[in-house]
């Protein structure tokens with residue numbers, strides 16, 4: 001690892017599955033690294049031994065793999081680095097930059113009750129003798145950093161220059177009374193040890209940054225560059241959460257979204273390529289990504305837009321790739337059908353589906369006659385009074401077609417419609433329902449073409465018994 005090239009990291013806490021905000025942070029880090037020819041590391045922040053779970057780590061790693069955000073080795077686990085953190089405490093204690101605080105939870109609570117919203121500095125200036133006495137009495141203690149007077153200034157790559165007066169930063173705890181190091185402390189030591197050049201993370205961490213800068217300085221480390229990403233918001237402009245029904249990344253995989261669809265959509269949450277272009281492949285994202293184009297204001301999660309972006313990716317996806325991906329979800333899909341039949345179905349349906357599961361659901365009738373009919377979907381009833389007779393008529397028209405091809409089917413039905421002065425909709429709707437069981441789908445002539453004449457006629461026959469007249 002060298003200091004000269006870009007190194008970034010994604011540092012999830014394994015206290016839950018990977019959510020959209022985390023995925024967006026990981027993606028921006030990954031894109032920045034790839035764009036700069038740098039490295040993307042992963043650090044599992046599992047110092048909270050109670051809330052951290054291995055199963056969440058596994059889920060997060062699986063979700064990142066699914067998204068295609070490959071990380072560079074080594075993968076760092078904070079829980080394995082406790083000894084590395086301890087060394088620094090000893091040094092900082094020696095220089096007086098941290099001190100032991102013997103205040104109990106009750107002491108701190110009473111200080112708060114008295115209106116001290118920051119630590120009042122009770123143990124900041126204990127004499128050596130005072131410390132010794134308390135240690136001898138076996139009183140538990142935390143380590144706190146001694147914040148110097150003054151102010152901290154840094155240049156955020158997204159939010160611009162930021163200055164924080166140290167009056168706003170209290171002597172925060174770096175090691176708890178149980179000996180466990182706190183997030184700010186471990187993050188700084190790790191970012192230094194991992195040679196991280198750019199810390200790119202959610203804006204919810206912006207208040208940690210001056211604390212971390214003060215720690216870098218206390219430890220004598222170079223300070224990295226910071227870039228805080230705008231929050232992802234729900235429609236009510238509040239931070240996106242489960243309350244908004246925002247699912248974790250895993251469920252997008254379960255629902256058969258293509259990973260590049262989700263990446264493309266996530267990339268647009270707070271960033272744009274500087275043009276109107278919205279559908280971008282991973283390679284294009286890597287090529288175009290930069291932090292300059294990241295906005296400051298929160299980005300609103302818009303499911304409709306995700307569906308649109310996903311539909312566009314599905315349309316552009318390679319047919320063999322779709323077949324492979326479908327078979328990974330459902331190995332039996334289209335079993336027994338010719339590969340050319342499957343390919344033609346994919347070609348047709350990929351124009352309409354936003355995810356692979358939707359695709360599978362929409363393809364059912366190409367393999368099986370409908371078992372039910374969405375007559376409830378006919379909100380305004382049949383467009384035609386005598387639908388059964390009409391469908392019977394159409395059935396005979398179709399029966400007369402000798403070369404069963406989309407164009408011929410369309411022509412025959414148009415001739416029939418003209419002869420009876422009917423709009424095409426009145427013909428298409430009941431036929432679609434009869435052969436597919438549904439009221440929406442691809443071009444109906446194309447569907448009939450794919451099903452073949454015999455299947456079409458038989459399905460219409462079956463439907464005639466159930467269609468309401």
Ligand code: GLU
Pocket residue numbers: 010011012013045187200201202205
């Ligand atoms: N573990 C922290 C989080 O999940 C990481 C913050 C950081 O990137 O420094 O929010």
